[in-house]
Amino acid sequence: MPAKKVLFDEDNPEWTEDDFARARPASELPPGMAAALRKPGRPPGSNKEAVSIRLDKDVLEKFRATGPGWQSRINEALKRARV
Numbered sequence: 001m002p003a004k005k006v007l008f009d010e011d012n013p014e015w016t017e018d019d020f021a022r023a024r025p026a027s028e029l030p031p032g033m034a035a036a037l038r039k040p041g042r043p044p045g046s047n048k049e050a051v052s053i054r055l056d057k058d059v060l061e062k063f064r065a066t067g068p069g070w071q072s073r074i075n076e077a078l079k080r081a082r083v
Contacts, residue, residue: 008014026034042048055074063070 026037029037063074066073
């Protein structure tokens with residue numbers, strides 16, 4: 001099997017030993033910058049739970065057509081329909 005060609009990216013060079021020696025943990029970044037590096041998604045301690053549910057296509061299409069936040073709107077509709 002032929003060796004893979006390694007591409008060099010000038011905007012993202014491979015780190016050297018000196019780069020690793022100078023590196024600092026994200027906890028030392030300014031607060032605003034550290035927050036930007038956090039993983040997206042629900043914050044820890046949320047009362048939400050990921051589930052899998054089957055919905056009719058037409059129902060799902062209607063909610064998705066309302067744009068971002070459609071899953072939250074489904075959640076609200078289900079809360080209103082509590083039995």
